[in-house]
Amino acid sequence: xxxxxxxxxxxxxxxxxxxxxxxxxxxxxxxxxxxxxxxxxxxxxxxxxxxxxxxxxxxxxxxxxxxxxxxxxxxxxxxxxxxxxxxxxxxxxxxxxxxxxxxxxxxxxxxxxxxxxxxxxxxxxxxxxxxxxxxxxxxxxxxxxxxxxxxxxxxxxxxxxxxxxxxxxxxxxxxxxxxxxxxxxxxxxxxxxxxxxxxxxxxxxxxxxxxxxxxxxxxxxxxxxxxxxxxxxxxxxxxxxxxxxxxxxxxxxxxxxxxxxxxxxxxxxxxxxxxxxxxxxxxxxxxxxxxxxxxxxxxxxxxxxxxxxxxxxxxxxxxxxxxxxxxxxxxxxxxxxxxxxxxxxxxxxxxxxxxxxxxxxxxxxxxxxxxxxxxxxxxxxxxxxxxxxxxxxxxxxxxxxxxxxxxxxxxxxxxxxxxxxxxxxxxxxxxxxxxxxxxxxxxxxxxxxxxxxxxxxxxxxxxxxxxxxxxxxxxxxxxxxxxxxxxxxxxxxxxxxxxxxxxxxxxxxxxxxxxxxxxxxxxxxxxxxxxxxxxxxxxxxxxxxxxxxxxxxxxxxxxxxxxxxxxxxxxxxxxxxxxxxxxxxxxxxxxxxxxxxxxxxxxxxxxxxxxxxxxxxxxxxxxxxxxxxxxxxxxxxxxxxxxxxxxxxxxxxxxxxxxxxxxxxxxxxxxxxxxxxxxxxxxxxxxxxxxxxxxxxxxxxxxxxxxxxxxxxxxxxxxxxxxxxxxxxxxxxxxxxxxxxxxxxxxxxxxxxxxxxxxxxxxxxxxxxxxxxxxxxxxxxxxxxxxxxxxxxxxxxxxxxxxxxxxxxxxxxxxxxxxxxxxxxxxxxxxxxxxxxxxxxxxxxxxxxxxxxxxxxxxxxxxxxxxxxxxxxxxxxxxxxxxxxxxxxxxxxxxxxxxxxxxxxxxxxxxxxxxxxxxxxxxxxxxx
Numbered sequence: 047x048x049x050x051x052x053x054x055x056x057x058x059x060x061x062x063x064x065x066x067x068x069x070x071x072x073x074x075x076x077x078x079x080x081x082x083x084x085x086x087x088x089x090x091x092x093x094x095x096x097x098x099x100x101x102x103x104x105x106x107x108x109x110x111x112x113x114x115x116x117x118x119x120x121x122x123x124x125x126x127x128x129x130x131x132x133x134x135x136x137x138x139x140x141x142x143x144x145x146x147x148x149x150x151x152x153x154x155x156x157x158x159x160x161x162x163x164x165x166x167x168x169x170x171x172x173x174x175x176x177x178x179x180x181x182x183x184x185x186x187x188x189x190x191x192x193x194x195x196x197x198x199x200x201x202x203x204x205x206x207x208x209x210x211x212x213x214x215x216x217x218x219x220x221x222x223x224x225x226x227x228x229x230x231x232x233x234x235x236x237x238x239x240x241x242x243x244x245x246x247x248x249x250x251x252x253x254x255x256x257x258x259x260x261x262x263x264x265x266x267x268x269x270x271x272x273x274x275x276x277x278x279x280x281x282x283x284x285x286x287x288x289x290x291x292x293x294x295x296x297x298x299x300x301x302x303x304x305x306x307x308x309x310x311x312x313x314x315x316x317x318x319x320x321x322x323x324x325x326x327x328x329x330x331x332x333x334x335x336x337x338x339x340x341x342x343x344x345x346x347x348x349x350x351x352x353x354x355x356x357x358x359x360x361x362x363x364x365x366x367x368x369x370x371x372x373x374x375x376x377x378x379x380x381x382x383x384x385x386x387x388x389x390x391x392x393x394x395x396x397x398x399x400x401x402x403x404x405x406x407x408x409x410x411x412x413x414x415x416x417x418x419x420x421x422x423x424x425x426x427x428x429x430x431x432x433x434x435x436x437x438x439x440x441x442x443x444x445x446x447x448x449x450x451x452x453x454x455x456x457x458x459x460x461x462x463x464x465x466x467x468x469x470x471x472x473x474x475x476x477x478x479x480x481x482x483x484x485x486x487x488x489x490x491x492x493x494x495x496x497x498x499x500x501x502x503x504x505x506x507x508x509x510x511x512x513x514x515x516x517x518x519x520x521x522x523x524x525x526x527x528x529x530x531x532x533x534x535x536x537x538x539x540x541x542x543x544x545x546x547x548x549x550x551x552x553x554x555x556x557x558x559x560x561x562x563x564x565x566x567x568x569x570x571x572x573x574x575x576x577x578x579x580x581x582x583x584x585x586x587x588x589x590x591x592x593x594x595x596x597x598x599x600x601x602x603x604x605x606x607x608x609x610x611x612x613x614x615x616x617x618x619x620x621x622x623x624x625x626x627x628x629x630x631x632x633x634x635x636x637x638x639x640x641x642x643x644x645x646x647x648x649x650x651x652x653x654x655x656x657x658x659x660x661x662x663x664x665x666x667x668x669x670x671x672x673x674x675x676x677x678x679x680x681x682x683x684x685x686x687x688x689x690x691x692x693x694x695x696x697x698x699x700x701x702x703x704x705x706x707x708x709x710x711x712x713x714x715x716x717x718x719x720x721x722x723x724x725x726x727x728x729x730x731x732x733x734x735x736x737x738x739x740x741x742x743x744x745x746x747x748x749x750x751x752x753x754x755x756x757x758x759x760x761x762x763x764x765x766x767x768x769x770x771x772x773x774x775x776x777x778x779x780x781x782x783x784x785x786x787x788x789x790x791x792x793x794x795x796x797x798x799x800x801x802x803x804x805x806x807x808x809x810x811x812x813x814x815x816x817x818x819x820x821x822x823x824x825x826x827x828x829x830x831x832x833x834x835x836x837x838x839x840x841x842x843x844x845x846x847x848x849x850x851x852x853x854x855x856x857x858x859x860x861x862x863x864x865x866x867x868x869x870x871x872x873x874x875x876x877x878x879x880x881x882x883x884x885x886x887x888x889x890x891x892x893x894x895x896x897x898x899x900x901x902x903x904x905x906x907x908x909x910x911x912x913x914x915x916x917x918x919x920x921x922x923x924x925x926x927x928x929x930x931x932x933x934x935x936x937x938x939x940x941x942x943x944x945x946x947x948x949x950x951x952x953x954x955x956x957x958x959x960x961x962x963x964x965x966x967x968x969x970x971x972x973x974x
Contacts, residue, residue, distance in 0.1 A: 061235060062095050068231075069100060069211055072179045076205030078212040080187070082219045083235035086271025089215035090185050092235070096213060097183050105179040112189030113368065114375050118406065118442075119326035120435030121149045123194035124167065126328075127182065134170060139921060142166035149193070149433055158433040160193065161640055164200035165928055171201065172930035175209040184214035187223050192437025199224045203675065204929055207936035237268020246270060251277035305380035307356055308373075315352040317341040319359065323377040324389045324410070326403065328365040332396055339392035387411045402426040409445050420449035424459060431466070440466040440475070457486040461495045468499060494520040494532060498539055511549035514540050518556045525564055534572040537561050541579035545616070546680070546720045548761055554580050569595050571609035578616035582762045586617040586798035593617070598625045604633025608646055615653055618765060618800030623653040635926055644672035648681040651688035652726075656766055656802050658836020660692050660872060661912075667905030668927065670705075680720065683712035687726040689905065694734040697875045706730055725751045725760035729767050736770065737876035741777035748774060752787055764791050765803050772810040773840070785814050804830055805837045813844045820848055839868035843881050855888045866893065902944045910937045911945075915954035 061081070068079060081089045101107045110127035128146075135143050145162035147153045174180045187195065202212050202224045212230075216223060219232035238246065243263055247254070250273065254262065266272040308319055317337040325333055330347060338345040350366065353359045360367050368374045378386070390410030397404045405422040412419060423446035430439040443463035450456035464479040476499065483496055497520055500513075521536035540557050543549065557580040566573050569592045578589050593614055600607030611626030627650040634643035647669030654663040666688035673682035686705040693699055706727055713723035728750045735744035748771040750758045768791050775784035788810045795803045808830050812823040824845040831837035846862035849855075862885045869878035882893050903911060906927075913923045920931040920938070927934075947953050 061233065062092055062099075064233070065092070065096050065213070066099055069096070069105075069179075069181065069213075072105075072181075072209050072211050076175075076208040076210040076212075078202040078205070078214070078224055078230040080219055080224065080230045080232045081213075081215045081235055082217065082232050083215075084237075084269060085217060086269045086275075087235045087237060088270045089235055091270075093183055093185055093213065093215055097181070100179075100181045105181050106174050106177070107181045107183060109183035109185065110190070110194075111367070112184070112186040112191075114189050114378070116326040117189050117191050118438060119191055119403070120193040120430055120433065120438035121163075121191065121197075122326060123184075123190035124197055125150045127184070127194075128167070128170065131170065131174060134173060135166070137173060138166050138169055139925060142169065142925075146170075149435065158435070160196065160436065161200070161928065164197040165925070165930075167197050168201045168204055168930045169924070171205070171210050172208050172932040176932065179209040180211070182210065182212045184212065187214040187216040188218070188220065192441075193435045195223055196437065199229075200928075202229050204933060207933040208930060237266075238270060238273075239268065243268050243270075243273055247273050247277055250274055305376040308353075308358060308377050308380070310356060311352055311358075313341055314343060314345055314349045318345065318350050319353050319377055320381055320385065321389050321392060322359065322366060322368070323374040323381070324386065324407075325393060326406075328367060330361060330364055330366045332393070333366065336389070336392040336396045339395055340389055383413070387413055402429060406442065406445070409449055412449060415449050415451040417449075417451050417455070420446040420451075420455070420459070423449065424462075427462075427466075436466050444479075453487055454489055454492075457483050457488050458492050460486075461492055461499075464499055465495070490523060490527070491529065491532060494524060494536060498535060511553045514543050514549045514553050515556060517543075518553075518560050521560050522563070525560070530564060530566065533564055534566075534576070537564075537576045538572065538579075541576045545579050545582075545762075546722045548721065548759075558585070568592055571596065571600065571606050571613065574613035575609040575616075578613035582616040582618070583765070583794045583798070584796050586800050586803070587796065589613055589617045590619055590798070590800060593619065593622060598622060599629040600626065602629075602633075604630045604639075604642075607633065608642065611646070611653075612649065615649055616762070618795075618798060618802035620653040620656045620800075620802045624650060624657065624659075627653065640672050640928070641676045641678060644669050644676055644678055644685075645681050648673060648685040648688070651685060655688055655691055658834050658872070660695055660836070660874075661908065663688055663692055664905040664908050666692075668909060672928075679712050680716070680723070683709040683720075683723050684726070686712075687723065687730055690730045691733060694730055694737055695877075696873045697737050699734040699737055703730075703734070721757060721760045722763065724758035725763040725767070728758045729763065729770070732767070732770055732774065736774060739876070739880075741774040745771065745774040745778055745780060752790075761794065765795060765806055769806040769809040769840075772813050773844070776813050776844075781814050784810070788814060805834065809837065809841055809844070812841065813848075817852070824848065835868050836872055836874070839865045839872070839874075839877070839881075842868070843877065843884070846881070847884050850884060850888060859885060859888055859890060862888070863890075903941060907937055907941050907944075910934055911941050911953060911957060914938060914941075914950055915957050917950070917954075 065079065068077075071077070081092060083089055097107050097109060108127055108130060110123045112123055116122040135146055138146070141159075142162050142165055144153060144156045145159045146166040148156040148158040149160075149163050171180055171182065182198075184190065184198065190198075198212065201210075205212070212224065214224060214230075219230070219234070221227075224230045237243070240263065243266065247259060247262055247266075251259075251262075254277075262273065262276050266276060308316065311319060314337070317340045318333055321336045321340055322333045325336075330350065334345050334347055334349070337349075350359060350361060354361055357369055358373055360369055381389070387410070390407040394404045394407035394411055397407060401422070405419065405426045408419045409423055423442045427439040427442040427446065430436070430442060440463050443459050443466065447456045447459035447463065450459060460479050460483050464476045464483070467476040467479060480496065480499055483492075488496065497517060517536050517540040521533045521540070524530075524533040524536060537557060537560055541561075544554055544557065548554070558577060561573055561576045561580070564573065574589055574592055574596075577585050593610065596610055598607075598610070600610050607626045608630035611623050611630055614620075614626055615623035627646050630646045631643060631650065634640075634646060647665055651663045651666035651669060654660070666685040670682055670685035670689065673679075673685055686709040690703050690706040690709070693703065693705075709723055710727045713720045713727070728747050732744045732748035735741070735747055748767050750756045751760055751767045752764055752771075753759055764787075768788055772784050772788065775781055788807065792807055795807070798804075808823070808827040812820060812827040815823045824841065827841045828838065828845065831841050842861040842865035846858045846860075846865060849858035849861070862881050866878050866881035866885065869875070869881060885893070909927065910923055913926065914920075918926075920934040923929070923934045924931040942948060942953070945953065945956050947956055
C-alpha cells in the first residue's frame with residue numbers, strides 16, 4: 047500500500063488502511079461501505095484521505111456532501127454528485143436521460159420518473175467504471191435529500207457486477223439510508239483513545255492548565271473535532287466554557303463552538319452566513335441578494351470574504367459551501383425565531399420565479415397559519431410528485447398541514463402525506479401521521495381515506511369481518527356522495543382482505559352487493575376485480591363472461607390490464623391472467639412503477655405455476671427482489687412461495703427450505719395471519735413431499751388447506767391443491783376421503799369453465815375413479831390438458847400407471863414414455879423418475895435423463911438468458927430488469943459457459959431445445 051498522509055486523521059490510520067484494502071476488491075465487483083459515528087469523530091477526514099488515495103491510484107472519484115438546509119430539496123445531492131460527469135448523460139437511453147435531466151430541472155415538459163432516474167445514475171456510473179474504477183464518496187449521507195438517497199440506494203443494490211464503490215459517512219448505520227447489512231458494510235468510528243486525545247489537545251492548546259486540560263478531555267470524550275474546537279475556543283479566551291453543562295449532548299456543544307465563530311462577523315457578512323444556513327442551494331448570487339434584503343443594505347460578492355477568512359464558508363466561482371455541515375446547523379440554531387423568519391422571507395422574495403423553492407421559504411417565513419401559503423406548498427408537492435420526488439412531496443405536504451388554518455384541511459393534507467409515505471414504503475412515517483390524524487376531526491371522505499390506510503403495508507391482510515364490513519359501509523356512503531373513485535378503492539380494499547383471509551359468506555356477499563350498486567358497467571375492470579376477489583369461486587362463471595367482452599391487454603393501459611389480470615386470476619382463468627398481467631408488467635416496467643410491477647410479477651408467477659409453465663414462473667425472483675425493495679411483505683412472501691414451488695418440482699427441496707420459511711414467517715407476523723400465504727406454503731410442502739416419494743406426509747400437508755379449523759384453510763386454493771391431494775391419496779389408499787373433498791370443491795366451483803378449475807377437477811376425477819369409469823375419465827383429462835405439458839404429463843403418468851395395474855402392460859408404455867420425456871424436459875426430475883420406475887416395472891430399461899440446461903441457471907440468469915435469446919440487447923435487458931447493461935453483460939459471461947455456448951444465436955437454440963417437450967404449448971406467451 048502506498049504511504050498515507052496521517053496528519054488530519056487524528057489517529058484513524060487503521061480505519062484508512064482497512065478501507066484502502068477493501069477498495070482493492072473493486073476489480074472483482076462493486077460494493078458499498080459506510081462509516082458511522084458521532085459528529086466530529088473523523089469520518090469526513092478519513093473520507094478525504096480515501097478520495098486523495100484513490101484518485102492518485104487512478105480511480106475516478108466523484109463526491110457530494112449533504113447538508114441539513116438542502117435535505118428537503120429534491121435531487122440536490124445527486125446533482126452535486128453528478129455535475130462533473132453530466133456531460134456523459136448524452137450516451138444514456140433517451141428515457142433515462144430525459145428523466146435524469148428533468149429531476150434536475152434541466153429540461154421542460156418532461157415528467158421525471160424516479161426509477162428511470164435511478165437507472166440512469168446506475169448506467170452513468172457503469173460507463174465511467176468501464177474506463178477506471180469509480181469511487182462515489184457521500185459525506186453526511188444523513189443530511190442528503192431523500193430522492194437522492196433513494197436513487198443511490200437503488201444503485202447500491204445493483205453494483206455487484208460493476209467496478210463501483212459507494213463510500214458514505216453517516217451519524218448512524220441506518221438501513222433506511224442505502225440499505226441493510228446485505229447491501230452496506232458499516233464501520234463504526236469510535237472516539238480517540240485517551241493517549242491520542244491527550245496528544246491532539248496538547249498540540250492544539252499547549253497552554254491549558256492541567257485541570258482545564260482534563261476537563262476538555264472528559265467533555266470531548268475522544269471526539270477529534272470537539273477537541274480541536276474546544277481548544278481553539280479556550281485559547282482565544284472564549285468566556286464561560288468551563289461552565290458548560292456536562293449533560294448536554296455532544297452535538298449541541300459542538301454547535302455552540304461553531305456558532306461562536308459566526309458571532310465575530312460584522313452585520314453584512316453575518317447576514318450572508320445566516321441566509322446561507324437557511325438556503326437549500328449553493329448559488330452565491332442568490333444568497334447575496336437575499337442578504338441585502340435581510341440587512342437592508344447593499345451587499346456584494348466581496349462581502350463574503352470575512353466568512354471565508356474565519357473558515358465558515360468556502361467559495362468556488364459562483365458557488366459557495368459551508369466548510370462543515372455543523373456550522374450551518376449551529377448558525378440556524380443560534381438564530382432567533384424572528385431572524386429565521388426574516389431570512390426565509392428574503393429568500394422567498396429572491397426566488398419568486400421558482401415556485402417550489404419560494405413556497406418552501408414563504409412557509410419558513412411564517413410564525414402562524416396561512417392558507418394561501420399552505421395551498422402553494424400543496425401545489426408544490428403535487429409538482430414534486432410529478433417529477434418523481436415523492437419524499438420531497440411528503441415533507442411539503444406535512445409543512446402545508448402545519449400551516450393550514452382549517453383543522454379539516456390540516457387533516458386532509460396529513461392524510462395526503464401518509465398516502466405518499468405508503469407509496470414510498472415508509473411504515474414508521476405512515477403510522478406517525480395516522481396517529482396524528484386519528485385524534486383529529488375529519489371530513490367523511492378523509493375518514494374513509496384513513497381507514498384505507500389501515501393495513502396498507504401488508505395489502506389489507508387483516509381480515510376481521512367487522513373491519514371488512516366497515517369498509518363496505520364507507521363505500522356505500524361514498525356511492526351516495528357520487529364519489530365513484532373512492533367507492534371502488536374502498537371495495538377493492540375490502541375484497542383484497544377476503545383473498546388473504548376469508549371473513550365469511552355474509553361479508554363476501556356484502557361486498558358483491560355494494561359493488562353491483564355502483565353506477566358502473568358490469569364489465570368495468572374495477573368491478574370485475576372486486577367481484578373476482580370477493581367471490582372467486584361462486585362468481586367465476588359470470589366474471590369470465592364479462593372478461594370475454596374486455597380486451598386482454600386493457601386497451602394498452604397497464605392499470606386496466608392489471609385489474610383484468612387479477613379478475614381472471616381469481617376466477618381461475620390462468621391463461622387470460624397470464625396474458626393480461628404480462629401486458630401490465632410491460633407497462634409498469636416502462637413507467638418505472640416498481641411497487642405495482644412487483645405485485646404483478648408475483649401474481650403472474652402463480653398463474654404460470656398453475657399452468658405448469660415453471661421456466662417463466664422463475665421471474666418470481668424479480669418479483670421477490672422488487673417486493674423486498676418496495677417494502678411489500680405480502681407480495682414478497684407470495685413470490686418466495688412461487689420460487690419454492692419451482693424448486694420442489696425440480697427436486698431441489700428439503701423441509702427447511704429458506705424461501706418457504708421466510709414466507710411463512712411473513713404470514714405469521716401479520717396482524718391477522720394470512721391464510722392465503724399459509725395455504726400456499728402447505729401446497730409447496732405437499733409438492734416437496736410428493737417429489738421426495740413421501741405420499742403419506744404429502745397428504746397430511748395438503749389436507750390442512752381443506753380443514754376449516756386450520757390457519758392454512760383457504761377456499762380458492764383448494765382448487766389449486768385438490769389434484770395434488772388426489773395424487774397423494776391414490777398412492778396411500780385414501781380415495782374415498784379425497785373423492786368427498788373433490789365433490790365439495792366442484793360444488794363450490796359452481797360449473798366454472800376456468801381452465802385451472804377444469805384441469806384440477808378432470809385429473810382428480812380420473813385418478814380417484816373406480817375401474818369401471820376410470821378410462822373414460824382419463825381420456826377426458828388428457829384431452830383437456832393437451833396444451834399444458836405439466837398437466838398432460840401428470841395425466842399420462844397416472845393413466846399409464848392405471849393401465850399397468852390393469853395388466854395392460856404393452857398399452858401402458860406409450861403414455862409412460864411420453865410422461866417421462868415431458869417431465870424431463872420440464873425439469874420435473876422426481877416425476878420423470880416415477881414414470882421411469884413405472885416403465886421399469888413393465889420390463890423396459892435403459893433410460894438416461896436428458897439433463898436440461900436451464901436448471902444450471904439461477905432465476906435471474908434464466909430471465910436474462912431468455913431475453914437475450916429473444917434478441918434483446920444488453921441495454922434493453924437492463925432497462926427491463928432495472929440493471930446496468932454492464933451487469934447484464936457480466937451475467938451473460940457466466941451464463942454462456944454454463945450452457946456450453948459462445949453466442950446469442952446458440953443460446954436461443956439451447957433454450958428452445960431444452961424447453962421443448964413433445965406437446966410444447968404456444969399459449970400464454972409472456973410479452974414483458
